[in-house]
Amino acid sequence: MLFEGNISVKAALLSPFREVTKILVDQDKKDRDTNYILRKANEQNIPIEYTTRESIDEITTGKTHGGLVAYIEDRTYQNIEDYTKNSTFFAVVEGIEDPYNFGYVLRSLYAAGCNAVITSNRNWSNAANVVAKASAGASEYLPHICTEHFSETLSTLKENNIQIICSMRDDSAIELYDYDFTQPVCICIGGEKRGLSKDILQASDQNVYIPYNSDFRNALNAVSATTILAFEIVRQRKA
Structure with a gap:
């Protein structure tokens, strides 16, 4: 399952209810928010793949990902x-x-x-x-x-x-x-x-x-x- 865009990917990384298994990022994407996300991913030992915007376009449903996507597991639910x-x-x-x-x-x-x-x-x-x-x-x-x-x-x-x-x-x-x-x-x-x-x-x-x-x-x-x-x-x- 994919999460697309900085807000969703960051939320999955910081969530206590979700596991992120891999991140794909546009190799030309350089901004403070993305750097923060990648730093958090490194802290959690999550694999990061640097690729092209076109490669990310091929696996997403739209063009609103902003050059960042994450593979995620199903979330857990609470009692x-x-x-x-x-x-x-x-x-x-x-x-x-x-x-x-x-x-x-x-x-x-x-x-x-x-x-x-x-x-x-x-x-x-x-x-x-x-x-x-x-x-x-x-x-x-x-x-x-x-x-x-x-x-x-x-x-x-x-x-x-x-x-x-x-x-x-x-x-x-x-x-x-x-x-x-x-x-x-x-x-x-x-x-x-x-x-x-x-x-x-x-x-x-x-x-x-x-x-x-x-x-x-x-x-x-x-x-x-x-x-x-x-x-x-x-x-x-x-x-």
């Missing part, structure tokens, strides 16, 4: 039990099919200080390069927990006094800004097509919605909703 004791910000992401959107969601969550993201067992490995690029490398740093049963995983969170908060507008929902996010929480975000599944909604301790300042009737996309929710947590905890 919920390893994070419940010392973490206060989780996020369930469900029903997002597009790898670009998934990457954008991870970028917002990581920037906001999320401790771990929880998804179903969908295999994202075939789209790992796209997700890494879209997330600006955040996918490689953010702990990722895969589960076959959301209900069991959310029960584990509840047992550790972590509140389950669903982004869902219904009769029980309150405005996002009226909820106390200073306590440990897991926010749950669903895709635009199907929203959140029954298992997740049944586990919810509180549904919240994002109030609008207009008469707009449609939902925000998952990326926008995630960003608003995540940075409301940041705002309240900094305050």
Whole structure:
């Protein structure tokens, strides 16, 4: 599997969840960021092959690699039990099919200080390069927990006094800004097509919605909703 470009390759090198097996670099590529990446690769005893830009073009899907690619192994996934004791910000992401959107969601969550993201067992490995690029490398740093049963995983969170908060507008929902996010929480975000599944909604301790300042009737996309929710947590905890 290939990662393309400085941001993705650097993230894979610095990630505790991914192994890089080889780096290919344009022999004419000279810049500070690339030098840093190659130095880190040498520190990890990762083979580096200096080649031509044309040779790299032949093995990549596009021309956005910037003269640097890395061969990588599949990433490892984490266990919920390893994070419940010392973490206060989780996020369930469900029903997002597009790898670009998934990457954008991870970028917002990581920037906001999320401790771990929880998804179903969908295999994202075939789209790992796209997700890494879209997330600006955040996918490689953010702990990722895969589960076959959301209900069991959310029960584990509840047992550790972590509140389950669903982004869902219904009769029980309150405005996002009226909820106390200073306590440990897991926010749950669903895709635009199907929203959140029954298992997740049944586990919810509180549904919240994002109030609008207009008469707009449609939902925000998952990326926008995630960003608003995540940075409301940041705002309240900094305050």
